[in-house]
Amino acid sequence: MSGTKLSGKEVAQHSSRESCWIIVHGNVYDVTEFLDDHPGGSKIILKYAGKDATAEYDPIHPPDAITTNLPKEKHLGPVEPDTVEKVEVKITDEDKARLERMENKPSLTEVLNLHDFEYVAKQVMPEKAWAYYSSAADDEITIRENHAAFHRIWFRPRILRDVTEVDYSTKILGHASSMPIYITATALGKLGHPDGELNLTRAAAKHGVIQMIPTLASCSFDEIVDNAQPGQVQFLQLYVNKDRAVTKRIVQHAESRGIKGLFITVDAPQLGRREKDMRQKFEAEDPSEVTKAGSDGVDRTQGAARAISSFIDPGLSWKDVAWFKSITKMPLILKGVQCWEDVLMAYDHGLAGCVLSNHGGRQLDFARSGIEILAESVTHLKEKRGLTFPNEKFQLFVDGGVRRATDVLKAVALGATAVGIGRPFLYAFSSYGVDGVNHALTILKAEFEMNLRLLGAPTIKDVVPEMVDASNLSSHIVAVPQDTLYENNYEVMKPATMRIKTKL
Secondary structure (H helix, E strand, C coil): CCCCCECHHHHHCCECCCCEEEEECCEEEECHHHHHHCCCCCHHHHCCCCCECHHHHHHHCCCCHHHHHCCHHHEEEEECHHHCCCCCCCCCHHHHHHHHHHHCCCCHHHCCCHHHHHHHHHHHCCHHHHHHHHCCECCCHHHHHHHHHHCCCEECCCCCCCCCCCECCEEECCEEECCCEEECCCCCHHHCCCCCCHHHHHHHHHHCCEEEECCCCCCCHHHHHHCCCCCCCEEEEECCECCHHHHHHHHHHHHHCCCCCEEEECCCCCCCCEHHHHHHHHHHCCHHHHCCHHHHCCCCCCHHHHHCCCCECCCCCCCHHHHHHHHCCCCEEEEEECCHHHHHHHHHCCCCEEEECCHHHCCCCCCCCHHHHHHHHHHHHHHHHCCCCCCCCCEEEEECCCCCHHHHHHHHHCCCCEEEECHHHHHHHHHHCHHHHHHHHHHHHHHHHHHHHHHCCCEHHHCCHHHEECCCCCCCCCCCCCCHHHHHHCCCCCCCCCCCCCCC
């Protein structure tokens, strides 16, 4: 970038498709040649042509997205802040109604469980943000199965055990955690709240749980680490970049900043079709923009998800494990393992563990739940490698569909070290900021205390396989009582709608 500051008046002259400059975080960028390559379509950029686009940019892009994707010569330099033309933000009737709902939301004392956060978030979040957070792949069978699978596991409590004092703390990769959970990585926190992932960092510190930092966070990695308390443990979730030099730089920087575990996402060589998110894209853009894929090969229908993920390497394979071991001493965990055969291979490759996960149902629809994969993996690793679980040297984790401490305890009984929770914390801070996440973690602590007593388990180590009946876990059609809280929150997928032409 040049040292001379540009004036807002000069930037404003470049407000057309032929010459399009935008301002992001006080710097000017020439995005003219990028317009038709922008995964979100050109219309949203042209709306801010010659103006400051930061407010629109921040929630749906990692902080370095524009500097990474634009050639250096398109970075035109800083702008004189007082000269920038302001973008007029129109408040729609829907915005007014949403803000009114935000004012009238229940107090935190009325929020009794994690389902309640989801219900409130659905009422108060912008529709685009809700669509991104809540959407899943195709017919959304797997996202629902993730939750339903826990309902096919029943408890076998023990009685007459001294549970005057119960201790639900544990260790994850050797690090203390107040509960057998961690805050798993979820992208684009600022879609739900201006402080984004920092809400999670602050609440994790207060409650003694571990936060997994996402590659695609709205806040920068260093900002999240800088907001951690001294000694606070954090992990990093990694999408592997096609450019291995970029990946190496990210990994080694994370290690230098004290990150204690690297969770490599292995279930996303291509992003799944999240149709609720995609439908927002159709509704936000001119139809002529979103259908250009047929003429120039650029898919503009993928919504927020596609806009942030084009760098992910579909060529990632087992041979890369040795390379990762060569560039870092952090424990390596594969995130998104979906069958026992691959869990066995991960163990044989000397990895520190696996997260049994289908990406929150956002990738391959009809992928089975993490809890089901856990049960079969424990069985096969005992038979074939003589391992018992939980296992300090090779740890198994589960994520997806968790809404209660009972879900977590079922996973622990089946051999999981801990369980990742994602969406419920997004919904908590989208509705109530950091106070919401604090309250969500307080709720979980109360649930753990009560359920350990009722199970007859004074500590997490006392939650053993004999305490659950998982004999129906792999039966995918089992009648159980209707889960009304979950079903009330689930938003039925909508079909394509007819366009209505207004008469002049």
